[in-house]
Amino acid sequence: MTDRNDVIVAADFPTADALDHFLGRLGDQRPYLKVGMELFYGAGPDLVRRLKGEGYSVFLDLKLHDIPNTVGSAMAVLRDLGADMVNLHAAGGSVMMEAAKEGLTRPDGTRPLLIAVTQLTSTSKDMLNQELLIPGEVDEAVAHYAKVTQAAGLDGVVCSARETALVKATCGTGFLTVTPGIRFAEGDVQDQVRVMTPQAAREAGSDFIVVGRPITSARDPRAAYLRCRNEFLGENNA
Numbered sequence: 001m002t003d004r005n006d007v008i009v010a011a012d013f014p015t016a017d018a019l020d021h022f023l024g025r026l027g028d029q030r031p032y033l034k035v036g037m038e039l040f041y042g043a044g045p046d047l048v049r050r051l052k053g054e055g056y057s058v059f060l061d062l063k064l065h066d067i068p069n070t071v072g073s074a075m076a077v078l079r080d081l082g083a084d085m086v087n088l089h090a091a092g093g094s095v096m097m098e099a100a101k102e103g104l105t106r107p108d109g110t111r112p113l114l115i116a117v118t119q120l121t122s123t124s125k126d127m128l129n130q131e132l133l134i135p136g137e138v139d140e141a142v143a144h145y146a147k148v149t150q151a152a153g154l155d156g157v158v159c160s161a162r163e164t165a166l167v168k169a170t171c172g173t174g175f176l177t178v179t180p181g182i183r184f185a186e187g188d189v190q191d192q193v194r195v196m197t198p199q200a201a202r203e204a205g206s207d208f209i210v211v212g213r214p215i216t217s218a219r220d221p222r223a224a225y226l227r228c229r230n231e232f233l234g235e236n237n238a
Contacts, residue, residue: 010212016043032057052082065089068099075103090116090145097152118145121181161196180210198231
């Protein structure tokens with residue numbers, strides 16, 4: 001477990017060159033980076049090793065979801081890349097999550113943080129009920145998935161900041177919440193449904209926020225990143 005709070009920048013780029021161009025625009029800033037499917041598939045695992053060698057913290061966001069044996073074997077391959085955090089889908093069930101944790105754990109007993117996606121921030125109530133055939137409210141499904149995740153021995157969940165307080169009430173304050181769907185107050189929500197500002201996420205109790213396009217597509221990414229840190233962490237950087 002960790003009590004660390006941070007802003008994670010979603011490095012959703014198709015190539016390492018595109019990422020490097022973006023990082024160059026950040027100047028002296030060295031953010032915690034989320035390497036998701038697009039960049040991982042485009043640049044490969046060596047990119048994670050390189051970023052770690054350059055001093056970046058990395059959230060490897062591959063959202064694994066398969067039979068337990070496959071996920072456990074995949075985690076055993078990923079564990080030595082040096083990532084600080086890895087995730088999977090809670091919908092894969094407790095046996096899959098337990099296999100993932102076992103696969104991710106190194107011979108010396110250490111491992112990256114392992115968290116589970118509850119419901120994507122693009123999931124609406126209508127989608128949950130009508131397409132996924134899960135009854136009830138989105139926050140009820142999130143809380144249930146969080147309980148199953150905690151029982152499987154994982155460190156936390158990915159959820160909307162709107163559900164952070166409920167997850168903390170259900171699983172305790174030490175259970176991590178990593179919250180995407182973060183937008184500035186004046187920002188376009190785009191394809192997200194359950195969104196929140198950095199300040200509101202902080203007030204809700206989020207441990208980490210994941211911010212993509214409000215930073216990566218900004219005219220001045222460095223200024224947008226520092227603004228986000230200021231609103232979430234209370235830092236005043238020039």
